[in-house]
Amino acid sequence: MKVALLEGGRSLERGVSLRTSARVRDALVRLGHEPIGVDADGDLVPTLRDLAPDAAFIALHGGDGEDGMVQELLELLGIPYTGSGPEACAQTSDKSLAKSLLRAAGLPTPESATLDGEAMRELGAAQALPEIGQKLGWPMVVKPVSLGSALGLGLAHNADEAPAAMLKALSYDDRVLLERFVAGRDLAVAVIGEAAGPRALPAVEAVPVGDSYDFEARYEIGATNFVCPAEIPEETADEAARIAVEAFEVFGCRGVARVDLLLGEDGSLTVLELDTIPGLTQTSLVPLAAEAAGIGFDDLIETMLDLSSPRA
Amino acid sequence: MGRRSRGGESSAIERYSGLFAERTASMTSSAMRDLMAVTERPEVISLAGGLPDTSTFPADSYAALMGRIAAGQLAKALQYGPTEGLSAARECIREVMAAESVAVEPDDVIVTSGGQQALDIVCKVLIDPGDVIVAEGPTYPGAVSAFTSYQAQVEQVPVDDDGMDTQKLRERLDDLDRRGKRPKLLYLIPNFQNPSGVTLSLERRREVIEIAQERELLILEDNPYGLLRYDGDPLPSLRELDEDELVIYVGTFSKILSPGIRLGWVTAPRPVLEKLNLAKQAADLCSSSLAQHFVAAYVAGGGWPEYISSLRGIYRRRRDVMIESLESELPEGATWTVPKGGLFVWATLPDYIDTTDLLARALRENFAFVPGRAAWVDGSGGSSMRLNFSGADEGEIREGVRRLGAIVGEQVDLFGTMTGRAPKAARKAAIEPQEGGRVVPFTPIEPEAEAGGAA
Numbered sequence: 001m002k003v004a005l006l007e008g009g010r011s012l013e014r015g016v017s018l019r020t021s022a023r024v025r026d027a028l029v030r031l032g033h034e035p036i037g038v039d040a041d042g043d044l045v046p047t048l049r050d051l052a053p054d055a056a057f058i059a060l061h062g063g064d065g066e067d068g069m070v071q072e073l074l075e076l077l078g079i080p081y082t083g084s085g086p087e088a089c090a091q092t093s094d095k096s097l098a099k100s101l102l103r104a105a106g107l108p109t110p111e112s113a114t115l116d117g118e119a120m121r122e123l124g125a126a127q128a129l130p131e132i133g134q135k136l137g138w139p140m141v142v143k144p145v146s147l148g149s150a151l152g153l154g155l156a157h158n159a160d161e162a163p164a165a166m167l168k169a170l171s172y173d174d175r176v177l178l179e180r181f182v183a184g185r186d187l188a189v190a191v192i193g194e195a196a197g198p199r200a201l202p203a204v205e206a207v208p209v210g211d212s213y214d215f216e217a218r219y220e221i222g223a224t225n226f227v228c229p230a231e232i233p234e235e236t237a238d239e240a241a242r243i244a245v246e247a248f249e250v251f252g253c254r255g256v257a258r259v260d261l262l263l264g265e266d267g268s269l270t271v272l273e274l275d276t277i278p279g280l281t282q283t284s285l286v287p288l289a290a291e292a293a294g295i296g297f298d299d300l301i302e303t304m305l306d307l308s309s310p311r312a
Numbered sequence: 313m314g315r316r317s318r319g320g321e322s323s324a325i326e327r328y329s330g331l332f333a334e335r336t337a338s339m340t341s342s343a344m345r346d347l348m349a350v351t352e353r354p355e356v357i358s359l360a361g362g363l364p365d366t367s368t369f370p371a372d373s374y375a376a377l378m379g380r381i382a383a384g385q386l387a388k389a390l391q392y393g394p395t396e397g398l399s400a401a402r403e404c405i406r407e408v409m410a411a412e413s414v415a416v417e418p419d420d421v422i423v424t425s426g427g428q429q430a431l432d433i434v435c436k437v438l439i440d441p442g443d444v445i446v447a448e449g450p451t452y453p454g455a456v457s458a459f460t461s462y463q464a465q466v467e468q469v470p471v472d473d474d475g476m477d478t479q480k481l482r483e484r485l486d487d488l489d490r491r492g493k494r495p496k497l498l499y500l501i502p503n504f505q506n507p508s509g510v511t512l513s514l515e516r517r518r519e520v521i522e523i524a525q526e527r528e529l530l531i532l533e534d535n536p537y538g539l540l541r542y543d544g545d546p547l548p549s550l551r552e553l554d555e556d557e558l559v560i561y562v563g564t565f566s567k568i569l570s571p572g573i574r575l576g577w578v579t580a581p582r583p584v585l586e587k588l589n590l591a592k593q594a595a596d597l598c599s600s601s602l603a604q605h606f607v608a609a610y611v612a613g614g615g616w617p618e619y620i621s622s623l624r625g626i627y628r629r630r631r632d633v634m635i636e637s638l639e640s641e642l643p644e645g646a647t648w649t650v651p652k653g654g655l656f657v658w659a660t661l662p663d664y665i666d667t668t669d670l671l672a673r674a675l676r677e678n679f680a681f682v683p684g685r686a687a688w689v690d691g692s693g694g695s696s697m698r699l700n701f702s703g704a705d706e707g708e709i710r711e712g713v714r715r716l717g718a719i720v721g722e723q724v725d726l727f728g729t730m731t732g733r734a735p736k737a738a739r740k741a742a743i744e745p746q747e748g749g750r751v752v753p754f755t756p757i758e759p760e761a762e763a764g765g766a767a
Contacts, residue, residue, distance in 0.1 A: 012672050015349040117726060126730040152669060163730035164664045167723055171669035 001033045003305065004053035004079070006070060009040035011063030012151060012172065019281040021059035027301040028057070040064060048077055055308045056081040057301075058277055066093045066277050067146065080308040083255040084276040091251050092274040095177050096145045098251070105250040107243060108270045110262070111136055112179040114145060117170050126166070133159055136180040142166055144173035155181065179272075184264040187230055189244035190278065190289040192256050193307060198248045200241035201289040203261075205230035226285060228292045232263065240269055247271050255307045256300070258286055335441070338460035347671050351680035357712040358680040362506065362655055363703035364567050368623060377609045381602075389605040395593040397423025397577070401604035404611035405577045409563065411617065412538050414549050420579045422588055425599045427536055427564035427576035431455055433591040434497070434532060434560055435462040437584065444488060444495040445532075448476045450658070450687030450696070452506040455499060455534065466689045467495070473649070475512030476500060478519040485527060498524060498531045502550060503538045504654025507687045507698035511652055514547050521550060524558045530584075531559045536567050539620050541653035542628035557581040565607060567655065567702075568620050573603040627655070630701040633709050641717025643724050648699075655702040660684070660695055665723050667697045673723070679715040 005028070007021035008014050021037065028035040038047055040060055048056070056079050064070050068089035074081045084092075092098050096114040103109060113132045119125040133140070142165040144152040152172035154165035162178075169176040186208075190201040207225040230237065244259035251274060258278035262270050278286040280301075290300040351358045381389050396402070402418035409416050424430040431454075439445070441463035447455065449468030459466050467488065469481045481498075488495060500520065502512040512520070524531050533550045551561040564576035580588060592598075610616060634657055638648050648659035661667065667683040674680060684696030699716075701709055727733070 010350070010353065012347060012350060012675060015347075018349070117722075120726055120729050124729060126726075127732075129730070151672065163727055164666070166730060167664060167727055168666055168669045170726060171666075171673035171723075 001054040001305070002051070003028055003033050003035045004038045004048060004051055004056040005035045005059060006038050006040050006044075006056055006065065007059045009060045009063055009065055011061060011065065013062035016279055016281060017059055017061045017065070020061065020279050020284070023280055023282065023297070024057060024059050024301055027298045028305075030298055031302055033305075040070060044070075045073060045077070048074075048079060053079060055079065055305060057305065057308075058082050059280070061277060061279060062146075062151075066275075068093070080310050082304045082308045084251070084253045084257060085309070088251040088253045089276050092253075092257075092276050093146050095143070095273050096175065098273060099177075101250060102247060102271055105246070107247055107250065108268065109272070110141075110180040110182050110270050112177055114175055114177050115166070116175045118174065126163070129159060129162055132178055133162075136178060139181045141177075141179040141181050142169050143177050143179070144169045145175035145177050146173050182262045182264050182268075182270060184262050185230075185232075187232070187240055187261045187263055187269075188285045188289070189240050189259045189261060190256060190286045191244050191248040191253070191259060192303065193248065193254045198245045198253075200244050201286075201295075202229035202292040203232065203237055203240050204228040204285045204289050204292075205232070206285065224283070226288055228285075228288045236263065236267065236269070243269055243271060247274055251276075254309055256286060256304050335461055335463050338463070339457075347668070347675065348680075348682075350675050353678075356675065356678045356680050357704065357708050357715070359699045359701070359704055359709065359712050360680040360682045361700055361703050363700070364571065364623070364655070365626065365702055366570055366572065368626060369570065369619070373610075373613075373615070377606060377613070380609055381605050385605055389602045391601055393598045393601040393604065395422075395598050396589055397421065397599060398601065398604045398608065400608035400612075401575070402577075404608050405563065407611055408539075408565075408568075408616075409579075412535075412546065412549060414552050414561070416579050420582075420585065421577050422579075422585060422592060423599050423604060424562075424576045424578055424592065425596060426566060426571070426574045427534060427562045428454060428458065429592070429595065429599075430562040430564075430576050430578035431458040431532070431534070432461075433588050433595060434562075434578065434580075435459055435464065436591045436595075437587040438496050438530070439464045443497075444493050445497045445499055446481070446484065446488075446495045447499040448501065448505060448508070450507050450684060450693055450698075451499070452501060452534070453686045456689060459499075460689075465493075468688060468690070468692075471505065471508050471510050473510055475502065475505065475510050475516055476520070478516050478523065481520070481523060485523070485529075494527075495529060498529050499534065500531065500550065501534045501536070502547070503535055504540065504651050504656070506536070506654070507656050507682065507684075508658040509649040509651030509654055509656045510658075511547065517547065517550055517553055521553050521556075521558070524554075525556050529558070532562065533559050534562045536562075536564045537654035539568050540624060540627060540655070542624055542631060543652040551579070560584060568623070569607065569610065569616070573600070573606060575599060575603050575607055627702050630704070630706055630709055631657070633706045634699065634701040634713060637710050637713035637717075641713050643717070643721050645724070646720065655700050657699045657701060658684075659697050659699060661697070661720060662724065662727075663695050664727050665720065666694050668694070670697075670719065670723065673719050674716065677715045677719060679712050679719075681716070 005021050005025055007017050025035045056074055058065055058081055066089055068086035071086040071089055091101060099109045099112055115125050139155050139157040142154045142156050152169045154168050156162040156165040166176050186206040187203045189203045191198050205227040240261055247259050248257055253276055258275040260272040262272055280287055287297050351360050399418060401423050402421045405421050406416055406418050435458055439462040443464050444467055445459050445464045446467045446469060449470045456466055467484060469476050469484050504511055531550055551559040560580040562578050578588060635650055645662040648657050668685055671683050682698040684693030687693055
């Protein structure tokens with residue numbers, strides 16, 4: 001099968017994308033497919049039109065790949081592609097919107113507030129910081145509303161630290177999400193949207209070596225320890241799987257998605273975010289989870305391709 | 313799952329990570345590296361690279377030189393050469409060094425594959441795991457990569473407008489001494505330092521030599537930019553001031569001719585030079601004979617001082633444009649160096665602005681620079697940045713700095729609205745210089761005062 005491997009792009013996560021795509025390319029070759037790398041630039045549409053691939057494997061991270069634009073274009077061109085559709089991508093890549101939809105569906109997610117750079121300049125919105133502090137408490141997680149790989153993520157321990165943390169987040173996006181900090185453990189549950197219904201893979205726990213699970217830690221071998229399956233009580237694992245599958249369904253995700261959860265010290269589970277194009281690098285969680293479920297990397301890639309929609 | 317390509321692939325990380333040498337632990341990827349990957353997009357105005365403007369080299373000269381080599385010396389140019397370099401190339405190096413008033417015999421020179429290889433083989437010969445190398449802070453990140461790949465411990469001593477602070481150097485050496493650590497090398501870029509642009513003053517040069525003599529330290533003097541001086545008189549190199557054979561000197565054709573030809577050189581005290589020769593032999597047998605023939609023909613042609621003079625004219629104007637643009641575009645509270653030569657300006661913003669994050673913001677405006685943290689091993693330099701003025705034309709520099717000014721202004725405004733420190737209408741006047749997080753206490757120098765003498 002001729003597979004257009006969409007990679008690179010203009011996003012800040014270009015490097016991560018290229019690491020994912022390099023690994024996917026090798027797998028596709030081993031599987032007997034013909035991968036053709038396509039850098040998602042200004043010539044994407046004519047390139048895809050000329051190429052007329054049987055399917056597109058989306059290995060983009062951040063920006064156009066994750067916000068649904070590329071999926072929209074692929075639908076217009078009639079090319080089947082891996083992963084979720086435009087709407088699910090748009091909704092999950094906007095963490096603020098995603099949290100509202102999760103709450104509306106009755107799924108737990110930490111309390112939060114969203115501020116917009118423009119509103120801060122024009123309406124003095126940042127003056128609401130004391131109220132936000134009262135509502136969410138300190139420390140507070142500060143992150144850009146879009147982007148999923150911990151770029152721009154910070155922790156403000158008190159009101160004095162908030163402005164610099166917000167400035168950091170606003171370097172990556174025009175909107176900043178302030179979220180209640182939940183002390184606990186980071187879990188990720190990969191969900192595969194199989195024909196018979198979504199299936200959760202074993203939860204992975206990310207144990208940071210340093211202060212927080214930041215960008216460096218996430219993509220550096222050895223900087224974060226991953227435990228898979230996570231060493232958590234069976235009923236917690238079942239509950240995490242149930243919540244992840246439900247979240248997957250709330251957004252109408254397809255293919256493979258990763259649901260990031262927090263296991264609080266009190267045993268509560270909350271959803272932080274969904275990633276509809278989870279990383280597949282050597283240090284990514286989804287391939288680890290798949291392996292724990294007896295699915296090798298190549299099988300995972302083949303499954304993702306099989307689930308591409310409309311069916312290839 | 314019996315097939316290796318399927319069952320085995322998934323545990324590839326474990327399989328290879330167990331095989332890597334310990335020294336690769338310092339070779340890691342980073343958020344900054346990922347951001348830097350985006351700077352290569354064609355639509356980005358990048359003041360990030362350390363690139364000379366190679367479009368200034370006349371194509372017909374190149375064609376004539378290569379034609380001459382093809383006609384007369386092709387078989388030799390395509391052949392291996394001696395490890396220390398062709399004698400004609402070493403004679404050229406003698407001539408180029410003489411232009412900087414450094415007397416050297418061709419036999420005292422080893423031709424290397426760029427200055428970078430010289431740094432590499434110096435470490436290979438001198439550095440055991442855990443050995444200390446003292447460098448300027450900030451320093452050239454490529455040197456740190458070379459040092460740490462031999463598991464050196466890099467200690468940085470801050471620079472000010474006169475280069476490395478020698479008082480702080482003494483204090484650091486004393487401190488290291490107390491901890492039972494004796495540095496092997498003192499790494500310095502005395503002229504128009506990368507990345508800060510500052511030049512080590514004559515007084516401090518003498519003091520550095522004195523310190524090295526007192527403590528029996530070897531100095532690694534890296535001088536890629538010495539001939540690219542735009543203002544003032546040249547200062548003697550450390551090698552020239554040294555009467556005690558303590559200086560290893562590294563030079564390169566990268567910035568005065570071409571980085572693409574990959575030719576640099578190293579001179580060192582005889583016993584060190586002999587070891588360096590063996591180390592280079594093990595690394596790559598010899599540097600490109602073709603490139604050495606090219607350089608030899610070029611230097612023998614006699615026109616090279618004029619070419620460098622033309623580069624100085626171009627780069628001086630670009631520097632002036634950059635300084636003028638910084639003056640008009642950056643808000644108060646920002647400071648920058650005014651280099652008398654070289655390729656770089658080092659700018660420092662209010663301490664609440666993190667330039668690694670700012671790079672992400674800048675990339676959204678298709679503008680790039682090098683975040684300051686790249687030049688420190690301990691995470692310092694967070695509000696500084698390196699700006700290159702040799703690789704972009706004057707229009708690009710103006711536009712790039714305009715974009716920089718706009719995003720810095722935006723961040724200053726935002727911070728002001730968040731903290732109530734600065735009403736936005738009075739931004740320029742309201743923001744106090746932030747001394748707290750500033751690592752390098754540069755003071756801006758009026759460009760008019762610097763624009764005097766020409767090199």
